[in-house]
Amino acid sequence: MNLKELGMEIIPRHVAIIMDGNGRWAKLREKPRVFGHRKGVERAKEASEFALEVGIEVLSLYAFSTENWARPKEEVEFLMALLEDYLDKELPTMVEKGIRFHPIGRIHELPESTQKKVLETARATEKNDKLILNLALNYGGRAELVDTIRSLAQKVLEGSLQPQEVQEKLVEEYLYTQGQPPPDLLIRTSGEYRISNFLLWQMAYTEFYFTPTLWPDFDRAEFLKALLDYQKRERRFGGVGD
Template sequence: MKRGDINQYLDIHKMPSHIAIIMDGNGRWAQERGLPRVSGHKAGVNALKEIIIACSDLNIKVLSLYAFSTENWKRPKEEVNALMNLLVSSLKKEIDKLNENNIKIRVIGEKEGLPEKVQKEVIKAEERTKNNTGLILNIALNYGGRKEIIHSVKEVCKKVINNELTLDDIDENIFSQMLYTNGLPDPDLIIRPSGELRLSNFLLWQSAYSEFWFTPVYWPDFKKEHLIQAIIDYQKRNRRFGSIQTGVGE
């Protein structure tokens, strides 16, 4: 597919509402080029810019990004510090453009565990874009799917203890309301670059009926063409959600 005409292969009536991406392969991309790992993260930011605008142009409602997991703190301190600094500088640099494109920023995860400078920048970005009505850019920072589920369990327990809920009130809908993603649709399509074939603790509850698309392409090399390929493949699938219905999205 040529870059200029890839959109013609899409069915606008079968577009995913929510796309989630595990941005993987930055470090290996850099190492294969004899560069420090932080160079891969910087290149990953450039790839991200293209994908955000592409999703906005395609009228995707939600784009969730796995930016920093609770397990990523195990990485070398120098790399973690570089990632945090890159996050702060990227938000400062790109917030005007994101706002101009009517993009709403939302951050999920244990935000209180992030460095203070990151927390401040995140709060500013969310406040700045809170009234925007376009693409919701949902960024997972210091995020872990299992911890999110435990958080939801604790919130439900609090409401039962406070007599705000009874045991019979608790169902999937109530539980989902306690998750970080409350108010967002579950991801229709989860994309993972880099050749890895796992979720890595990302949106465990929400991905129950998600479609998955994997590619060996490292995240810094991930382009709009790859996004389109993933969506085209998604549109060919028969999503039955446990029933015998036919047709994507039924």
């Protein structure tokens, strides 16, 4: 299986990935969970590079959900430190390769040092235009919709917006992914069959690809396999197929 098999004319514009299975991968190797998270970061970097190579415009990675605060304190602290280290090391590469880092989620609730690093990286890459890398941090699809509703309600309260003016297009202007195409393809690793509160509004017509492969094993060949599967599908968007 190689890139020559890929139809470059039907590459999805936006791919979203639920990166699942780090803990199970580590457990299978009788290692601590943090070992799996480190390997998972390597795969996230590889996925970004592959997306850039094949011409994907937007890559959304689900890194830390609003529910993940329930994990052991030591694991959460490790994940935040790992994120900061990743951004430190990858910033030069992002700048060089034209990757725009775009955090989505309630960033203001992250630890102060993590917030600072996340926002610094976003500012340093905001003019890059080869690939938008959405990293979902303290993200929840329902939380995103609540934040959107609050913003619109405030506009109505101020008198600058009438309730009847609220249409789908306007709602999309207040989402974390404002101005981006919706995901064409969602990939979920580790054999789970659910979307786990990820991009709920945006995935109305997204194609789903589920694989038993654990995230630390999800390499370029696995990503290519997902894209080839996507290219065999007929997208109808509510219409009727041939």
